[in-house]
Amino acid sequence: MGFQTLVPFGPWNWLFFLVALKCGGASSDLNESTNSSPQHEPDVRFAAASSEPAETVSVFALDYDYVQIPYEVTLWILLASLAKIGFHLYHRLPGLMPESCLLILVGALVGAIIFGTDHKSPPVMDSSIYFLYLLPPIVLEGGYFMPTRPFFENIGSILWWAGLGALINAFGIGLSLYLVCQVQAFGLSDVNLLQNLLFGSLISAVDPVAVLAVFEEARVNQQLYLMIFGEALLNDGISVVLYNILIAFTKMHKFEDIEPVDILAGCARFIIVGCGGVFFGVIFGFISAFITRFTQNISAIEPLIVFMFSYLSYLVAETLYLSGILAITACAVTMKKYVEENVSQTSYTTIKYFMKMLSSVSETLIFMFMGVSTVGKNHEWNWAFVCFTLAFCQIWRAISVFALFYISNQFRTFPFSIKDQCIIFYSGVRGAGSFSLAFLLPLSLFPRKKMFVTATLVVIYFTVFIQGITIGPLVRYLDVRKTNKKESINEELHTRLMDHLKAGIEDVCGQWSHYQVRDKFKKFDHKYLRKILIRENLPKSSIVSLYKKLEMKQAIEMAETGLLSSTAFSMPHQAQRIQETKRLSPEDVESMRDILTHNMYQVRQRTLSYNKYNLKPQTSEKQAKEILIRHQNTFRESARKGHSLPWGKPAGTKNVRYLSCPYSPPQPAGRDVRVAEFTDHDGSDAEVPSIMFNTHSPTGSLQEGRRTQEIIPMKNLHRGGKPAHLGYQRNRTQEEQLGGGRRVVLRPKPLFHAVDEDFESGEESEEEASAIGSRWSAEHRPGRDLQGSHSPLLQSK
Amino acid sequence: MGSCSSHAARIPDVDSIQRETGFSQASLLRLYHRFRALDRNKKGYLSRVDLQEIGALAVNPLGDRIIDSFFPDGSLQLDFPGFVRVLAHFRPVDVEDHGNRDPQEPEPLNSRMNKLRFAFQLYDLDRDGKISRHEMLQVLRLMVGVQVTEEQLESIADRTVQEADEDGDGAVSFLEFTKSLEKMNIEQKMSIRILK
Numbered sequence: 003m004g005f006q007t008l009v010p011f012g013p014w015n016w017l018f019f020l021v022a023l024k025c026g027g028a029s030s031d032l033n034e035s036t037n038s039s040p041q042h043e044p045d046v047r048f049a050a051a052s053s054e055p056a057e058t059v060s061v062f063a064l065d066y067d068y069v070q071i072p073y074e075v076t077l078w079i080l081l082a083s084l085a086k087i088g089f090h091l092y093h094r095l096p097g098l099m100p101e102s103c104l105l106i107l108v109g110a111l112v113g114a115i116i117f118g119t120d121h122k123s124p125p126v127m128d129s130s131i132y133f134l135y136l137l138p139p140i141v142l143e144g145g146y147f148m149p150t151r152p153f154f155e156n157i158g159s160i161l162w163w164a165g166l167g168a169l170i171n172a173f174g175i176g177l178s179l180y181l182v183c184q185v186q187a188f189g190l191s192d193v194n195l196l197q198n199l200l201f202g203s204l205i206s207a208v209d210p211v212a213v214l215a216v217f218e219e220a221r222v223n224q225q226l227y228l229m230i231f232g233e234a235l236l237n238d239g240i241s242v243v244l245y246n247i248l249i250a251f252t253k254m255h256k257f258e259d260i261e262p263v264d265i266l267a268g269c270a271r272f273i274i275v276g277c278g279g280v281f282f283g284v285i286f287g288f289i290s291a292f293i294t295r296f297t298q299n300i301s302a303i304e305p306l307i308v309f310m311f312s313y314l315s316y317l318v319a320e321t322l323y324l325s326g327i328l329a330i331t332a333c334a335v336t337m338k339k340y341v342e343e344n345v346s347q348t349s350y351t352t353i354k355y356f357m358k359m360l361s362s363v364s365e366t367l368i369f370m371f372m373g374v375s376t377v378g379k380n381h382e383w384n385w386a387f388v389c390f391t392l393a394f395c396q397i398w399r400a401i402s403v404f405a406l407f408y409i410s411n412q413f414r415t416f417p418f419s420i421k422d423q424c425i426i427f428y429s430g431v432r433g434a435g436s437f438s439l440a441f442l443l444p445l446s447l448f449p450r451k452k453m454f455v456t457a458t459l460v461v462i463y464f465t466v467f468i469q470g471i472t473i474g475p476l477v478r479y480l481d482v483r484k485t486n487k488k489e490s491i492n493e494e495l496h497t498r499l500m501d502h503l504k505a506g507i508e509d510v511c512g513q514w515s516h517y518q519v520r521d522k523f524k525k526f527d528h529k530y531l532r533k534i535l536i537r538e539n540l541p542k543s544s545i546v547s548l549y550k551k552l553e554m555k556q557a558i559e560m561a562e563t564g565l566l567s568s569t570a571f572s573m574p575h576q577a578q579r580i581q582e583t584k585r586l587s588p589e590d591v592e593s594m595r596d597i598l599t600h601n602m603y604q605v606r607q608r609t610l611s612y613n614k615y616n617l618k619p620q621t622s623e624k625q626a627k628e629i630l631i632r633h634q635n636t637f638r639e640s641a642r643k644g645h646s647l648p649w650g651k652p653a654g655t656k657n658v659r660y661l662s663c664p665y666s667p668p669q670p671a672g673r674d675v676r677v678a679e680f681t682d683h684d685g686s687d688a689e690v691p692s693i694m695f696n697t698h699s700p701t702g703s704l705q706e707g708r709r710t711q712e713i714i715p716m717k718n719l720h721r722g723g724k725p726a727h728l729g730y731q732r733n734r735t736q737e738e739q740l741g742g743g744r745r746v747v748l749r750p751k752p753l754f755h756a757v758d759e760d761f762e763s764g765e766e767s768e769e770e771a772s773a774i775g776s777r778w779s780a781e782h783r784p785g786r787d788l789q790g791s792h793s794p795l796l797q798s799k
Numbered sequence: 800m801g802s803c804s805s806h807a808a809r810i811p812d813v814d815s816i817q818r819e820t821g822f823s824q825a826s827l828l829r830l831y832h833r834f835r836a837l838d839r840n841k842k843g844y845l846s847r848v849d850l851q852e853i854g855a856l857a858v859n860p861l862g863d864r865i866i867d868s869f870f871p872d873g874s875l876q877l878d879f880p881g882f883v884r885v886l887a888h889f890r891p892v893d894v895e896d897h898g899n900r901d902p903q904e905p906e907p908l909n910s911r912m913n914k915l916r917f918a919f920q921l922y923d924l925d926r927d928g929k930i931s932r933h934e935m936l937q938v939l940r941l942m943v944g945v946q947v948t949e950e951q952l953e954s955i956a957d958r959t960v961q962e963a964d965e966d967g968d969g970a971v972s973f974l975e976f977t978k979s980l981e982k983m984n985i986e987q988k989m990s991i992r993i994l995k
Contacts, residue, residue, distance in 0.1 A: 416992065491955065492962050492979045498942060499861065500918055500988045506865040507889050508991055509855040512833050594955050601944045603860045626858035628945055633857070 075367070082108050082366040100470040102209070102433060105366055106463070109373020117377045127371045129442045133326075136364045137238075137438070138316045141327050142309075143361035144235050145334030146354075152228050153335070159410050160232030167233065167402045168206055168240040174398040176202025179390060188386035193450060200248045201454055204440055205395060205461060207241035209433025210234050210426075226422045230429055238435050239327035243275050245439055246323075252447050279325030283332025286315035290333070291340035291535040298537065304349035305356060308341060340535040368434040375441065376459055382452040391457045392464060395430070403427040421480045428473050431465045432458075491595055494602075501605040603629065816880050820887035821907050826994060830886065834879050845869075845877040860941045864921050884908065888917045891990040914989040915977050922976075929970035932960045 066073075085108045089095050127136070153160065176199035183190040183198060210230045247268050254264075290311035297304050312333045319329035342350060403426050411417035418426075440458035443451045603625050810816070810831045817827060835841075837849050847866055856862040869877050869885050887908035906913055922930045922938055936956040943952065963971045963979040971979075 490962055490979070491959050493983060495939070495942070495959060496918070496976075496980055497983065497988065499921065499938065500985075502859055502861045502942070503865060503918060503921065504889070504989060504991060506856055506859045506861060507886065508993075509853055509859070510837075510850065510865070510869075511830070511886065511991065511993065512836070590954075591958065594951075594958055597947060597951055598943070598955060601947045602942050603944060625944065629858050629860050629862075632941070633863070 078112060078370045079363055079366055081112065082370070098471060098474060100431070100466065102365075102369070102431075102466050103470055105369040106373065106466060109369040109371070110376050111373065112370055113374035113377035116374055127368070127438070127441060132368075132438050132442060133320070134317075136368055137327070138313055138330055139357070139360035139364045140434070141238060141316075141330050142312050142334055143357045144238075145331035146338055146357055148231060148235060148335060149228070150335055150339060152224060153232060156225065156228050156232070159414065160229060160236070162410050163229060163406055164233045164236035165240060166406055168237055168244070170402040170406070171206035171395075171398050172203040172241065172244055173199065174202070174401065175205060175391070175394045176200070178394045178398070179387070182386065182390045185386075188384070190384065190387055196248060196252050197448060197450075200245065200252065200443075200448075201391075201440075201457075203241050203244040203248060204436050205391065205432070205458060206237075206398075207432065207435040207439065208233065208237055208399075208430045209435060210429040210431055223422070225416060225418065226425060229418075229426060233426075235331060236328075239276070239279070239325050239331065241435065241439065242327055243272060243325045247271055247275075249444075249447070275323070275325045276328055278322065279319045279328035280332040282319045282322075282324060283315050283329035283334075284336050286311050286318070286329070287333040287336025288535065290337050291344070294341050294344040295535060295537050297344070298346075301346040301349050304341075304345045305352045308337065308345075308353050309356070311337070340532075344535075344537050365434055368438055371441070372434070372437045372459070372462070375455065380452055381456045382450065383456055384453050387453055388457045388460050392461055395432075395461055395465075399430045400427050424480065425473075425477055428469060428476060431469050432462045433466070437462055491591070491598060494595065494598055498602050498605070502603070505605050810879065812880065816883055819880075819908070820883050821890060821893075821909065822883065822887065822994070827883065830883055831879065834882050843878075845882065846875060850877075861921065864924075864941075868917065868920060885917075886994060888914055889989055889991045890994045891992060892986040909990070911985050912977075914985050915980065916973065918989065919973050919976055929968075929972050930960070930976065931970045932956055935959055935971070 082105060085104055086101065089101065089104050176195075179202065180193075180195050180198040182188065183193045210233060251264070251268065290307055293307055293311075294304055297307065312330050315333040316326040316330040320326040341353075345353070403423050407418050407423050407426075436458050440451075440455050443454060445451050448454065810827060813824075813827060816822075817824070822830070834845065837853070838845055839849060839852070847870065850856065850866045850869060851862075856865065859865065869882065871881075890909040892909055892911070919930070920926070922934055924934055924937075936953060939952050939956050939959075960969065960971055963975045965975055965978070966972075
């Protein structure tokens with residue numbers, strides 16, 4: 003299942019064109035070596051042949067300038083990708099330092115190469131490229147992968163923290179730096195208040211998600227996770243809004259002319275820009291969700307719609323001078339829920355992967371630019387400014403974290419501990435956002451731009467490297483888990499059992515929020531929005547076939563590893579083993595403990611673990627499939643044995659076996675035939691409808707059946723969305739006819755054939771039949787004859 | 800999720816349930832809504848199928864056993880008091896409760912002993928008060944991936960029973976089970992915050 007490679011018509015092509023055109027002029031001097039006529043780039047090649055009489059036909063020629071821009075950009079991206087591959091090959095590295103470290107290093111390396119070879123560095127990042135092409139994918143990805151339900155449950159805290167935190171940081175740092183600048187000794191007196199405030203706003207843009215991967219294994223609790231995520235999401239938007247407002251201020255007046263009215267206007271503008279952006283985002287989200295309702299026949303354009311509408315929301319918001327970042331974030335968040343249900347499985351995967359790809363390319367490019375500008379001659383180093391910036395960044399972050407959380411803890415049901423707050427404080431790592439904003443400061447308004455850029459770079463390097471690398475150990479230290487104490491095997495097993503138990507009971511309880519608002523929204527959503535925005539009959543067939551395929555494969559693998567050869571019948575074995583109490587050496591115990599630790603199933607995490615740089619392979623999916631297959635197996639075996647474990651019989655009592663009905667030996671005939679035999683012997687009542695139902699199943703309509711039940715949960719696992727009630731409803735109605743209960747029976751025939759070399763093919767239908775039989779015997783009439791009819795054959799096993 | 804009423808009076812026998820389980824009115828109300836939401840056909844009780852339709856339980860390795868624990872003694876219908884009774888085991892322990900508790904009254908459902916008892920019954924399927932080696936092996940099999948061979952599982956099961964078994968009968972009784980877990984913070988492990 004490869005994802006469809008769509009030609010991204012949007013940003014990328016335009017980027018290349020634009021960049022090429024822009025730099026066509028820049029590298030025109032290099033042109034002259036290859037072509038003396040100074041014509042513009044794209045035509046050069048073709049014109050050369052006609053404009054001048056060439057002496058000879060050149061058999062082999064080199065024309066670097068034609069491809070220079072795309073070539074170098076591609077090389078950069080490839081280099082970063084190779085570095086990432088290397089980074090992940092050494093499996094301990096990702097736990098040690100965040101990936102942004104790596105990207106920065108690669109960027110610095112490229113910058114050093116470019117600087118060293120004195121190559122004219124081609125694409126220069128300018129304001130429009132950044133804001134129009136590089137920033138939207140990053141923000142879109144952040145918004146799309148945000149877990150929506152927990153986000154909205156905590157939206158009060160998140161807004162409070164992210165919004166106010168950004169503001170406090172920005173103004174705090176700006177004002178303190180201004181005070182520092184007033185001191186004559188540092189030679190900074192020409193930096194006025196506005197410039198300092200602007201600097202403060204851009205340096206307060208944090209990128210904490212970059213460090214999430216580092217302490218992921220430390221099992222950060224969900225609330226903390228959300229805080230960090232939410233902050234990252236909203237932070238960029240808020241700093242850009244502030245930045246733009248302050249730039250507008252700088253352009254308009256001299257400092258002395260600014261009156262309180264202007265400041266009020268600024269605040270009002272801030273609010274309008276923010277809310278307006280969100281409003282437009284939501285509208286575009288709904289529109290795109292609505293459109294995806296109708297795309298079932300052309301699923302190839304679904305990703306396109308998603309991306310284009312998000313981008314459009316960004317552009318429209320920017321046109322109106324509203325916050326494009328918040329618009330695209332809101333669009334992604336709104337759209338996600340409905341689009342995920344409407345869109346086909348392959349489109350869904352494509353969207354996810356493409357989004358990751360785009361955002362990682364953008365970020366790589368930004369870090370490359372950063373690296374290139376690090377190694378260069380355009381720096382201005384001012385000790386005081388840089389050191390105080392660093393110091394104030396940390397101080398103000400600490401102040402904002404502790405103050406704001408102290409206040410919000412009064413209102414929370416589950417307050418954040420000091421440990422959590424320390425983690426939040428320490429995860430204030432700056433990233434690409436700050437650098438870009440600093441880089442794009444207009445030189446005309448900021449004569450000391452270079453100093454700002456230098457200071458920004460220093461802060462970024464410091465936070466990313468030093469904080470990024472030490473946050474892992476810090477979190478593990480703060481976590482104070484008893485990992486040093488070796489638990490006995492008993493404890494490990496029982497602990498894991500309890501974790502599973504707890505997760506299961508939590509699932510039974512469901513999730514409920516403390517907010518009436520959310521429940522009301524959910525009802526509104528159900529009644530109106532879903533009807534409008536979600537497709538009528540969700541095609542389950544693609545999902546069904548996918549899981550059929552995967553489950554078959556899995557079952558084949560499991561058979562081959564010997565799992566399916568029933569080892570459940572080791573009871574006679576047991577009697578002997580009880581006598582032996584082997585003396586086990588400590589190493590044996592160790593190895594057992596290791597086996598247990600590494601192979602026990604993980605408890606289902608409710609929070610989707612988010613990794614900024616790649617989509618984690620779904621280990622939980624594999625685990626879930628194993629569990630489901632084992633489930634089916636257990637049903638089969640328990641039905642065969644006559645134990646009906648889940649069917650409500652007390653586990654102790656055995657089924658009474660009546661050796662009454664002789665049963666003709668199975669023929670390896672068609673399934674229907676055997677089923678018919680069963681019907682003959684039976685002759686009665688409630689079974690018949692089910693048998694008829696049975697005969698329907700081979701016709702392949704796997705819409706019914708236990709499969710759907712499994713698939714929907716699997717789908718939920720993947721998408722984290724609400725169960726498709728339609729599917730469940732259908733299940734129910736059919737089950738009503740059959741008198742309730744699960745149908746173990748309906749599995750695709752090939753599955754059995756592929757798997758059961760041991761079993762005679764005849765036994766399968768008996769198992770199915772006995773499963774039906776046992777089920778009904780459990781629920782309707784205990785101790786049916788049919789139970790006994792299978793025992794001769796079972797005993798033959 | 801039909802008619803949402805915020806009146807606890809709709810719950811039958813709410814007072815006795817509250818006394819027995821210790822849930823607050825608000826929690827009981829939420830649980831009642833959840834019960835009604837799970838009861839898709841509005842039968843007034845839950846059957847196994849209703850619980851099996853909770854998707855996440857299907858991929859929980861212990862899903863079946865957890866569902867079984869809601870239906871003690873082989874019953875087929877789960878009414879609301881029964882539902883709440885099971886969930887009460889997972890209520891976080893109130894430290895104050897212990898101090899003011901009347902020693903004559905039965906232990907609250909969410910005491911450490913009762914939590915352990917609940918966990919114990921997940922192992923002990925035949926309800927004989929002991930976890931035999933076979934039962935331990937079955938649980939292990941449920942909880943471990945397919946890469947572990949049967950011999951390894953058997954030796955792990957052996958070892959587990961051996962470690963905890965003090966009186967040498969080859970099975971782990973409830974007291975032995977409790978003893979092997981005395982260092983563990985059961986109150987925290989088996990408590991769900993939202994059930995406060």
